[in-house]
Amino acid sequence: MPDIKTKNVVKGTVKTIDKSAVAAERMKDAYIRTKDKAEHGVYSAEGSAEEYAADRISGCADTVTREAVRQFDKQGRRGVQSTKNNISKAKEHFRQRQAQKSIKTLERGEKTIKQTAKSTGKSTIKTAKGSVKTAQKTVKTAEQTARTAIKTSEQAAKVAQKTAQASAKAARTAALAAKATAKATVATIKAAAKATVAAVKAIIAGTKALISAIAAGGWVAVVIIIVVCLIALIVGSCFGIFFSGEDSGSSMTMQSVVQEINTDYQTQLDTTKTNISYDVLEMSGSRAVWPEVLAVYAVKTTTDPNNPQDVATMDASKKAILKDIFWQMNTISSRTETKTEEIITETDDGHGNIVETKTTVTRTYLYISVAHKTAGEMADKFGFNADQRKQLAELLAEENRSMWSAVLYGIYTEDGQIVSVALSQIGNVGGQPYWSWYGFDSRVEWCACFVSWAANECGYIDSGIIPKFAGCTNGVQWFKDRGQWIDNSATPSPGMIIFFDWNNKGSSGPQDGLSDHVGIVERVEDGIIYTIEGNSGDSCRENHYAVGHYEFLGYGVPAY
Missing domain, CATH: 1.10.287 (Helix Hairpins)
Structure with missing residues (x-):
């Protein structure tokens, strides 16, 4: 006042x-x-x-x-x-x-002013107190609102975090599954370009003399003649094999014929095992790789002095020639042997003591062996001259590996290299090259050794793209630890590593969430996944399953 x-x-x-x-x-x-x-x-x-x-x-x-x-x-x-x-x-x-909140009173004579001031002051103070209380209530309300907002925000953050994690996982899965497909488009152009360059190199080398001879006739004539010669030479040369993946109107392609021959080969192996009674099966040997078979076929067919034919197209007569060369390069032999052996059986006598029982048994052993000839051996057999041997060497040059993958399997990507290597091993039996490479002195379950061997052939182990593993569970953990794992519901891409969890139906236990077997995804067509697996019936073979098959555990996704 x-x-x-x-x-x-x-x-x-x-x-x-x-x-x-x-x-x-x-x-x-x-x-x-x-x-x-x-x-x-x-x-x-x-x-x-x-x-x-x-x-x-x-x-x-x-x-x-x-x-x-x-x-x-x-x-x-x-x-x-x-x-x-x-x-x-x-x-x-x-x-x-x-x-300063210092209030003094006015003189006694000015009572009216004092009373008015006091009255006004009291009202002001009351109003102020009311305002303070209101403010305190407002603060409390604000605090409660803030706490509620914070709690809601925390809950929303948790939900957002979980959603983000799920989205990130789904994104990684989709990205990993789509990576090979994205690369395939670019690599297709590269493969086609390489094939064209290789063919053109050979053509140019063969037409230098022609160009020199007709150069005096004018550039127009030279260009026309060169174009005609290029087309004819591409179709008629051994390099035409790199363009044999397309159907030329006969409803046949190189891929379809190769798959047919592979099926015939596997059928012969299975028939041998089915028609002979045995107690123990032992398989050994390996089959000729397809690039060597096709290179021999290409040189022999295009340079045949009696009936030269192009290898850029496929028909029934050329398929017959290719089959004949394949079986000349690969042979399957079998024999049986009866052995009388002493078997030691260990049992418990019921008092904690192990008792050994010796039993003499007679067993029948079936030995299946696969043998093959190399391209060099076939050149000797067919009597190739120096020029033919040079063409054979050029076709099998290391830089053409990706083009062979395109011809044989329709694979145009760098990550398809492991598929190409694996497919080249189809028909190999016994697994000796793979488990011995790994370091084992005798046979083991070798499906993982096979995958590791194929990865090593591509340089993927040294570069850390695929691990070296002999146990399937170790391979699964390696990919999971690096976030390179997708579950069995996904549709894989060529080059992914497929892990199985067998339903053994009581023989050694049902599915337990652990991997029992491993292979390499070859391709996916019309909802069917094609794989190459080692130790499938003790051999390397192509198998197929429906997408999402219940015995799939999941896929390792190499960072090619």
Whole structure:
């Protein structure tokens, strides 16, 4: 409430305003009197002393009037400014006194002001207290709202995190599954370009003399002749084999014929095992790789002196030639042997002692052996000349490996290299090359050894793309540890590593979530997954399953 100093400032302001008002009132009266006296002479002519006197009076009246107005304005301005200053001082002082929260009482004589001030002060204080309480309630409400908002935000964050993790996992799965497909488009162009370059190199080498001979005939003639020769040479040369993957109208392609021959080969192996009774099966040997078979076929067919044919197309007669060469390069032989052996059986006598029992048994062993000839051996057999051997070497050059993959399996990607290597091993039996390479001295279950061997052939183990593993569970863990694993519901891409969890139906236990077998995904067509697996019936063979087959455990996704 106002104190004594504030009251004095207000009184001073009121007095100043009163003085200004009195002065103004006096000036107003003087102005009115002077004006009344001068009214009769303001417009009179100055033809006499009276007129002059009247004019002077009128002039004085004007002067007095102006002076009165000026004084009034001056005093009024001063009064107003003084009032403003006093009010500002009062406000400032009042604010200072309020800030210090020091309230003093006014003098007893000014009870009305005091009571009014007290009443006003009390109301203000009550209002302030109410405002404080309201503010406190508002703060509490805000705190509760904030806590609720924080709790909701935390819950939303957790949900968002889980959603983000699920989305990220799905994105990784989709990305991993789609990676090979994305690469395939680019690699297809590269493979086609390489094939064209290889063919053109051979053609250019063979047409240098022709160009030199006809150069004098003009550039137009040279160009026309070169184009015609290029087309004829591509189709007719041994390099035409790199363009044999397309159907030329006979409903046959190189891929379909190769698959047919592979099936015949596997059927012969299975027939041998089915038609002979045995107790123990032992298989050994390996089959000729397809690039060597096709290279021999291409050179022999295009350079046959009696009936040269192109190898860019496929028909029944050429299929017969290819089959004949395949079986000349591969042979399957079998024999049986009966052995009388002593078997030691260990049993528990019921008292914690192991008892060995020796039993003599007679067993029949079936030995199946696969043997093959190399391309060099076939060149000797067919009597290839120096030029034919040179063509054979050029076809089998290391830089053409990817083109063979395209011809044989329709594989155009770098990650298809392991598929190409694996497919070249189809028909190999016994697994000796794979488990012995791994470091074992005798036969083991060799499906993982086979996958590791194929990966090593591509340089993928040294580069850390695929692990070297002999146990399937170790391979699964390697891919899972690196986030390179997708489950069995996914559709895989060529080059992925497929892991199985067999349903053994009681023989050695049902599915247990652990991998029992492993292979390599070859391709996926019409909802069917084609695989190459080692140790499938103790041989390397192509198998196929429906997408999402219940015995799939999942897929390792190499970062090719």
